[in-house]
Amino acid sequence: MEQSNEKKLTISDVAEALGVSKSTVSRAISGKGRIGKTTRERVLTYIEKHNYKPNVLAKGLAQLKTYNIGVMLPEDYSVVDLPFFQTCLIGIEETAVSMDYDILLTMSRESDCGQLVRMVENHKVDGIVLMRTFTKDIHIEYLKSQGIPFVTVGSTNDQDVVQVDNDHKNACRELISILLMKKLSRIGLIGGIESHVVTQNRLKGYIEAHKEAGIALNQDIVFVNVEKEIMIQRAVEKLLQEQVDCIVCLDDAVCMHVLNKLRKEHISVPKQMKVASFYDSSILENNLPSITSLSFNARELGTVACKTLMELIEGNAVKQRTLLGYEVILKESTM
Amino acid sequence: MEQSNEKKLTISDVAEALGVSKSTVSRAISGKGRIGKTTRERVLTYIEKHNYKPNVLAKGLAQLKTYNIGVMLPEDYSVVDLPFFQTCLIGIEETAVSMDYDILLTMSRESDCGQLVRMVENHKVDGIVLMRTFTKDIHIEYLKSQGIPFVTVGSTNDQDVVQVDNDHKNACRELISILLMKKLSRIGLIGGIESHVVTQNRLKGYIEAHKEAGIALNQDIVFVNVEKEIMIQRAVEKLLQEQVDCIVCLDDAVCMHVLNKLRKEHISVPKQMKVASFYDSSILENNLPSITSLSFNARELGTVACKTLMELIEGNAVKQRTLLGYEVILKESTM
DNA sequence: GCACTTTGCGCAATCGGTTGTTCTATATCC
DNA sequence: GGATATAGAACAACCGATTGCGCAAAGTGC
Numbered sequence: 001m002e003q004s005n006e007k008k009l010t011i012s013d014v015a016e017a018l019g020v021s022k023s024t025v026s027r028a029i030s031g032k033g034r035i036g037k038t039t040r041e042r043v044l045t046y047i048e049k050h051n052y053k054p055n056v057l058a059k060g061l062a063q064l065k066t067y068n069i070g071v072m073l074p075e076d077y078s079v080v081d082l083p084f085f086q087t088c089l090i091g092i093e094e095t096a097v098s099m100d101y102d103i104l105l106t107m108s109r110e111s112d113c114g115q116l117v118r119m120v121e122n123h124k125v126d127g128i129v130l131m132r133t134f135t136k137d138i139h140i141e142y143l144k145s146q147g148i149p150f151v152t153v154g155s156t157n158d159q160d161v162v163q164v165d166n167d168h169k170n171a172c173r174e175l176i177s178i179l180l181m182k183k184l185s186r187i188g189l190i191g192g193i194e195s196h197v198v199t200q201n202r203l204k205g206y207i208e209a210h211k212e213a214g215i216a217l218n219q220d221i222v223f224v225n226v227e228k229e230i231m232i233q234r235a236v237e238k239l240l241q242e243q244v245d246c247i248v249c250l251d252d253a254v255c256m257h258v259l260n261k262l263r264k265e266h267i268s269v270p271k272q273m274k275v276a277s278f279y280d281s282s283i284l285e286n287n288l289p290s291i292t293s294l295s296f297n298a299r300e301l302g303t304v305a306c307k308t309l310m311e312l313i314e315g316n317a318v319k320q321r322t323l324l325g326y327e328v329i330l331k332e333s334t335m
Numbered sequence: 336m337e338q339s340n341e342k343k344l345t346i347s348d349v350a351e352a353l354g355v356s357k358s359t360v361s362r363a364i365s366g367k368g369r370i371g372k373t374t375r376e377r378v379l380t381y382i383e384k385h386n387y388k389p390n391v392l393a394k395g396l397a398q399l400k401t402y403n404i405g406v407m408l409p410e411d412y413s414v415v416d417l418p419f420f421q422t423c424l425i426g427i428e429e430t431a432v433s434m435d436y437d438i439l440l441t442m443s444r445e446s447d448c449g450q451l452v453r454m455v456e457n458h459k460v461d462g463i464v465l466m467r468t469f470t471k472d473i474h475i476e477y478l479k480s481q482g483i484p485f486v487t488v489g490s491t492n493d494q495d496v497v498q499v500d501n502d503h504k505n506a507c508r509e510l511i512s513i514l515l516m517k518k519l520s521r522i523g524l525i526g527g528i529e530s531h532v533v534t535q536n537r538l539k540g541y542i543e544a545h546k547e548a549g550i551a552l553n554q555d556i557v558f559v560n561v562e563k564e565i566m567i568q569r570a571v572e573k574l575l576q577e578q579v580d581c582i583v584c585l586d587d588a589v590c591m592h593v594l595n596k597l598r599k600e601h602i603s604v605p606k607q608m609k610v611a612s613f614y615d616s617s618i619l620e621n622n623l624p625s626i627t628s629l630s631f632n633a634r635e636l637g638t639v640a641c642k643t644l645m646e647l648i649e650g651n652a653v654k655q656r657t658l659l660g661y662e663v664i665l666k667e668s669t670m
Numbered sequence: 671g672c673a674c675t676t677t678g679c680g681c682a683a684t685c686g687g688t689t690g691t692t693c694t695a696t697a698t699c700c
Numbered sequence: 701g702g703a704t705a706t707a708g709a710a711c712a713a714c715c716g717a718t719t720g721c722g723c724a725a726a727g728t729g730c
Contacts, residue, residue, distance in 0.1 A: 008458075010686055021710045026688060033689075036708050053456040057401060058686030061392045061715050071440070075425060082417040090410060090442055097450065102459055105406070105440040107425055115432060121388040123343070123716095124403075124437055229621040286564035345716055356680045361718060368719075371678050393716030396685050458686095 009052040018046055029054065056100075068104045069096055069309060070125040072116060072139065074132040075107035081251075083281050084298050085131060088153060091302020092129060099310055101126075108132070113139045120146055127313045129153060129305055133197070149312035153305050155197045155321075162312065164305040164322045166296040168198050171326035172205030173212075175248065175276060175294055178328060180213045184246040184274060188221040188239040190232065190258065191250030199224060202250060202278075218242075224250075232257040240265065246274035246334070252283045255291065274334040289332035296326050344387040353381055364389065403439045404431055404644060405460035407451060407474065409467040410442035416586070418616050419633045420466060423488060426637020427464060434645055436461075443467070448474045455481055462648045464488060464640055468498075470530050484647035488640045490532045490656075497647060499640040499657045501631040503533050506661035507540030508547075510583070510611060510629055513663060515548045519581040519609060523556040523574040525567065525593065526585030534559060537585060537613075553577070559585075567592040575600065581609035581669070587616045590626065609669040624667035631661050 015022045020039065027033040028043035046052075060066050071092060073085060093103050104125050106115040116139055119125050127149035130139055133156045140161060143150045152163045179187055189206055192199035203224075210217050221242050223235040236258055239247060249255035255277035262269060269275050269289055276292040277284060284291045301324055311318045350357045355374065362368040363378035381387075395401050406427060408420060428438050439460055441450040451474055454460050462484035465474055468491045475496060478485045490500045514522055524541055527534035538557075545552050556577050558570040571593055574582060584590035590612035597604060604610050604624055611627040612619060619626045636659055646653045 012686075022687075023689075023711080024709060027709090030688085034706090034708060039708075051456075053458075055396075055686050056457045056459055057392055057396050058715090059688075061390075061396050061717085062686080062688040064715065066392060068439070082421065086417065089440075093440070093442055093450075097453065102454065102457075103440045104403070105424075105428070105438045107428055115428075118432065119437065121386075122391045122437075123388070124391055346718095347716075357717075358681080358719075359679060362679090365718085369676090369678055374678075390716050393685090394718075396687085396716080397718040399685065 008055075009047075009050060011052075011054065014043070014047055014050075014052050017050075018043060066124055066126050067100060068102050068125045069306070069313075070104045070106060070116070070119045070128040072106050072108045072128060072130050072132075075109055084279065084296075087298035088131070088302040088305075091299035091304075092306040093302075094299075095303045095306035095310075101310075108139060111138070113142050116142060120148055127151075127309045129309055134195075149309060151305050151309045151312065153301060155201065157197065159320075162308060162318055162320060164301060164308055165198075165324065166301060166326055167323040168201040168326075169205040169208070171294045171296070171328070172202040173209045174205075174326075175292075175328050176206050176209035177212065178330070179246055179248070179274065179276065179334065180209060180215065182274075182334065185215055186218070186221065186242065186244040187246045187248055188223070188242070188244040189248050189250065190223045190226060190235050190239070191254035192224045193227075194224045199250065206248075226254070229257050233261045236261040236265075240267070244273075246276070249275070249277040252277050252279050252281045252293075256283055259287065259291075270333050270335050276334055289335075292331045292334040293329050294326055295329050297324065300324060343390075344382075344385060346387075346389065349378070349382055349385075349387050352385075353378060401459055401461050402435060403437050403460045404641070404648075405439045405441060405451070405454045405463040407441050407443045407463060407465050410444050419614060419631075422633035423466070423637040423640075426634035426639075427641045428637075430638045430641035430645075436645070443474060446473070448477050451477060455483055462486075462644045464644055468532055470532060470535075484644060486640050486644045486647065488636060490536060492532060494655075497643060497653055497655055499636060499643055500533075500659065501636060501661055502658040503536040503661075504540040504543070506629045506631070506663070507537040508544045509540075509661075510627075510663050511541050511544035512547065513665070514581055514583070514609065514611065514669065515544060515550065517609075517669065520550055521553070521556065521577065521579040522581045522583055523558070523577070523579035524583050524585065525558045525561060525570050525574070526589035527559045528562075529559050534585065541583075561589070564592050568596045571596040571600075575602070579608075581611070584610070584612040587612050587614050587618045587628075591618055591622075594622065594626075605668050605670050611669055624670075627666045627669040628664050629661055630664050632659065635659060 011022050011025050015025045018025070020043070024035065024039060025043055027035045028040045029047070056067050071089065096103055104119060106119060108116070116128070128143060130150060130152045133140060133152050133154055137156070140152070140156065140158060144160065150162070152161055153165070154163070155165045156163050176187060192202065194200070207217060221239055221244050223238070226232050226235050232254055236247070247258055249258055255275065258275065259269065262273060267273050278294050279296065284293070304322055304324060308318050308322065346357050346360050350360045353360070355378070359370065359374060360378050362370040363375045364382070391402050406424065431438055439454060441454060443451070451463070463478060465485060465487040466489070468475065468487050468489050470492065472491065475487070475491065475493060479495065485497070487496055487498045488500070489498070491498050511522060527537065542552060556574055556579050558573070561567050561570050567589055571582070582593055584593055590610065593610065594604065597608060602608050613629050614631065619628070639657055639659060643653050643657065
């Protein structure tokens with residue numbers, strides 16, 4: 001580990017040491033403007049050797065940039081969503097860092113965008129990633145009114161907003177189609193929160209798959225807004241009464257409870273009941289039987305969101321809506 | 336929502352509009368230096384009315400500060416730890432914001448402190464909170480070598496490091512003592528990662544409690560470094576062979592697997608086996624029976640850590656090690 | 671009322687960079 | 701070889717704040 005026996009170098013120190021002007025050093029580093037090849041290399045060698053690092057604050061002040069992006073995390077997300085956000089955040093961070101940006105973190109409460117306002121007003125960020133959106137979102141309203149670049153992770157109904165999301169509709173459609181082709185015809189759905197756009201999209205996929213297969217929809221085997229364990233158990237009971245041959249869970253926490261309930265009822269998976277879930281998160285990782293699921297690449301989602309934001313910050317045109325892929329992972333639970 | 340019909344005001348704009356100098360405006364805001372009461376109020380009224388906000392970058396440059404603190408999150412933490420870190424982060428954020436600081440986030444990998452180095456070298460932070468420590472921690476080494484203020488959340492063996500932690504040793508000691516007083520004498524321990532200091536501290540508490548009660552230790556009923564479900568199951572089998580009357584889990588994910596295994600073996604909790612866990616996280620929230628656990632206030636931990644860091648940044652003396660309280664929550668699983 | 675302290679405020683330097691402009695020495699053209 | 705273009709580097713203004721210093725006006729003591 002090297003120690004800092006000297007105080008930090010400034011650009012003036014470097015310039016003086018080399019007998020050149022500050023601007024020469026600056027241009028050598030940025031590569032912009034006219035500069036001689038030999039001078040350039042002399043400078044680069046020197047700063048490499050002496051470990052000079054430009055002060056990003058000063059650089060930012062001169063360019064009226066911060067080299068920070070704000071990331072707004074929901075403060076109250078559920079345990080299931082946590083690994084997803086975490087992984088997504090890693091994707092954002094990697095990308096940001098690779099472009100010499102840092103992540104300024106803030107938490108959101110649905111009703112309050114004080115922190116966001118602070119960040120923006122204090123000139124601390126060049127752009128923002130919103131990690132969750134609400135149906136009527138004051139954060140989005142605010143950011144639009146300020147004209148600051150921002151991207152949402154997850155879909156919004158707002159057409160003006162640049163958004164990056166997984167293709168939940170087609171993912172769900174494909175999963176259901178595959179299950180229907182396995183001669184399962186009564187596929188129950190359970191989980192999700194109705195007001196979330198993501199749930200709506202998944203439902204669309206469920207419906208489309210049935211339409212394509214020419215199978216009539218049965219509203220009695222679709223249970224959304226069931227979160228508490230007791231509600232889930234009751235839903236499972238109803239699904240059993242309805243004699244479904246497969247249960248698709250909209251998240252892994254719900255699925256865990258479903259599996260527990262089935263175990264309690266001595267119904268074996270997949271022999272007597274097929275089961276599938278979303279996310280493929282670590283909660284079900286070691287479950288026996290292994291669980292068929294839809295897998296989304298949260299890291300890639302973060303990466304793409306961040307890259308998109310960078311384009312916006314640099315004033316480039318971007319795709320208004322980017323949909324990312326998914327993977328249907330067939331395992332024992334639907335064999 | 337107000338819109339920004341004008342471009343952002345600078346201190347010069349304000350000064351000009353009021354017919355005073357920039358320094359007067361600056362002093363009016365900071366309250367430092369000599370300034371007349373009436374002038375001061377005139378300035379404050381104006382900036383309030385016109386929503387002027389100082390540019391933190393410029394301020395930082397002049398003061399050689401950034402008004403950011405870096406928070407280093409472990410990249411690879413387990414699902415169980417997530418709510419804990421999340422809550423802790425909220426505590427840090429609240430505190431930081433209340434002192435006009437922002438949070439710069441970065442992820443750590445055990446073996447690499449590249450991001451940390453970047454943050455420090457790029458002059459992006461005034462201080463750092465390390466959210467997890469290892470027995471031999473290169474991040475700590477680096478930060479010490481740089482002389483930058485930092486605080487660890489969680490204990491370190493390193494005596495030079497300012498650290499804030501829950502009192503895991505005494506928490507565990509008290510829990511075990513209570514259990515021993517219930518005439519349980521063979522208390523198995525399961526979970527935790529040996530290289531984490533927190534695990535070592537809990538083990539110490541476990542040992543102390545036994546010593547105080549005059550009960551001999553039995554290494555055969557202590558299982559650390561068991562993470563995978565299959566390992567946990569095997570550990571539970573061994574504990575059953577050893578005829579323990581209680582199982583204490585070092586985290587809630589492990590506990591969930593333990594409970595599943597016991598269910599599979601048709602061993603009823605608490606009748607045939609007492610069970611206790613840590614964190615009191617939402618994973619076990621709805622479990623029947625309800626689970627006895629140690630509860631730590633993660634938010635407070637964040638708050639205290641952040642406050643301590645602020646003191647360090649301002650050059651004030653701080654307590655070298657702060658230990659926060661805990662709560663033993665007795666529920667059905669140990670009745 | 672005079673010398674001295676205090677108060678209020680402006681000037682200008684500074685923080686560490688970027689960038690438009692200017693100047694000079696060299697290269698290019700015919 | 702003289703006029704012109706051009707490359708390389710220095711100069712200086714600037715980004716938006718803070719802060720030491722100086723100066724005039726007001727306040728204080730005897």
